[in-house]
Amino acid sequence: MTLDDEHTRGFFNSVSMASEAILDSARKDELIHVYSHLDADGIAAAGIIAKALNRLDARFRIRITQWLDEKSLDEIIAEKPHTVIFTDLGTEYVAQLRRKAPEIKVIALDHHQVEERPAEVSDGSIYVNPHLFSIDGSRDISGSGVVYFVAKSMDPVNVDLAPIAIVGALGDLQDKYDQRMLGGLNRKIVDDAVDAGLLTVEKDLIFFGRETRPIHKALASTTSPYIPEISGAEDKSLAFLASLGIKPKEDDKWRALRDLSEDEKKKLCSALANHMLARGLHYEISNLIGHVYTLTREEPWTPTRDGREFAVLLNAAGRMGKPGLGIAICTGDRGSALEDAISILEEYRWTINKYLGWITEKPERLKELENIYLVYGEDFIDEKIIGAVSSILSTNLPNPEKPLIAYAKAKDGEILKFSARTTDAVASRGVNLGKIMQIAAGKCLGKGGGHDVAAGAQVPVENVDAFIKLVNELVGKALAGETF
Ligand SMILES: [Mn+2]
Structure with a gap:
């Protein structure tokens, strides 16, 4: 990929639009509500936008959340913000939010996969998402990287936030290039940070x-x-x-x-x-x-x-x-x-x-199914930490060819939280965990999504067995080259 190809130009065009829109809200002294994701990349993204808005003396407030849903949209609307910025999440909720509250300006700075290109790009909402420009958002740029480019476009002084975007990309395990290197658009951010004397790479x-x-x-x-x-x-x-x-x-x-x-x-x-x-x-x-x-x-x-x-x-x-x-x-x-x-x-x-x-104390706690590994954290593992646990475990499985699915009970006990991880090698054979989680959860009255190598889902307790069976099947189908 070169930085001046058509896709990259399209991406940076959307970056400028978002930057203009945010500057406009700040100039009009509108109240800006930022919603970001509860992981390292999401927090880095929130940090970058916070610093950039601070530098503008803008009025804003930040909320960090693990997941958006219908209920959170209603809560957002009830607070009557002028402008909503989603960072490291939200692409799929923009249209819905605009439909419910057309008076709110919505800007999504995200890198999660989207099912299809949002239809209403001209309705006043702005999307910056690499996937909309055929750029791989699971390894070439993170949520905080997207926010970084927007912040840099708002004011070049924000180049000093480049290291934070690198931290976000590393948090999302995007160091997938040769010898654990950041590549793609992340490379551009690394260059910015090195040029500014803020980073060394060895x-x-x-x-x-x-x-x-x-x-x-x-x-x-x-x-x-x-x-x-x-x-x-x-x-x-x-x-x-x-x-x-x-x-x-x-x-x-x-x-x-x-x-x-x-x-x-x-x-x-x-x-x-x-x-x-x-x-x-x-x-x-x-x-x-x-x-x-x-x-x-x-x-x-x-x-x-x-x-x-x-x-x-x-x-x-x-x-x-x-x-x-x-x-x-x-x-x-x-x-x-x-x-x-x-x-x-x-x-x-x-x-x-x-x-x-x-988990390692009893071998049966890491269950091997036909196409996946399974870890059930029962009441022992906190659902907010299940993703970190599965990331760590997935880097040293007995058979790295099989994706790992770890899950634990959410607080209310009604829902189970799933976290799925695999390697690039498996993803390159056609296994897209984000898509698999989305389809399987959708069929089990839950919901899911994410990246090809890292995804999540939440599923009602009563449908858990069906969900696991389906995920196991879908991974098998993907490996066999079948479409679904
Ligand atoms: Mn992210």
Whole structure:
């Protein structure tokens, strides 16, 4: 893809339209309501738009939500906003919202798949969505990336928000190019950030904090890959290094991953791969090495320094019920906000490790069906965290050819929340989990959607067995090249 092809031009044309519309609302001092998604990308998107609106002295308010539905549309309308901006969600609700409340100006800055091109592009609503221009929104640009381009079009000063869009893309696991690189339109954002002196990109071991943290801490804090017995356990991580003869200290000073010799790095990688293989998990050594995105203006030792870890921090804030804190960090708050976020991150890591430990403790908790893996979190796993758990698990399944579907009970007990993940390789064989979740949930009185490699659904408790059966069938059909 080149940046000046027809699709890209179309996309950037919609970016300018959105930018004009937002500037117009700000100029007229209209009240702007922003709704964004409760994940790292959604929070990054909210942070970028918040900063851009702040710089305009615009009147706005932000809500973070896990999902939009009819009920949330009614709530939006009841608040009588002049302008609604959806970020990292909402494409499919624009037309409906406009129909119910034609007086509201609606702008959707999204990258989720849409069933078909929204018909009424001329009704005053504005869509910026890569999928409408045949650009792959599951790996070439994230929700926060879309918002970044709009913010940059509003005012070039917003280029300083490029690193936040990179964090969002990493949070959505868009580093799918060779050696875990961001590509497509994300590449353009990376270039902006590098040119502005805010980011460096290097190839190395992808563990968090490779340049600043003691090695055992870097290994223990990384959850992608999730390394059983080492993730979350610094003492065991230290013992693991000792068993390899890798010295954690040099002259009383802790060594970081960047201080390892090439030989030591190789030794570490193959030992980790063996460690996982011995526990029935598959992991490509090559995936341990990749592009590392370092936010150079961030303090060493802090979790905002490494792009991937920053994304986990935002996810943690969202999933642990503190999305506002995540937004504050994205708009530049540090000090006590960062301290709070770090303690939430610790709590979140502890929770995820507890869940992953629970799943791996009994082999039957990872069920293998004909075409998919299934994990049922029962009452144990919080439905807001099921997506993170399935993302982590999906990177080291015994058979990576099968998508993973994890689910847990929602609070009211009436609905089950599903999270589906697979690899690009499986997606390239025709498995589109977003579409499969949408179809299967639709037939089971629920709803679903998302990206080809990462999707979700919610389904009434009584239809769960039918839903799982259908997903298993649809994945099989997709793999067999059948259309449905
Ligand atoms: Mn997203």
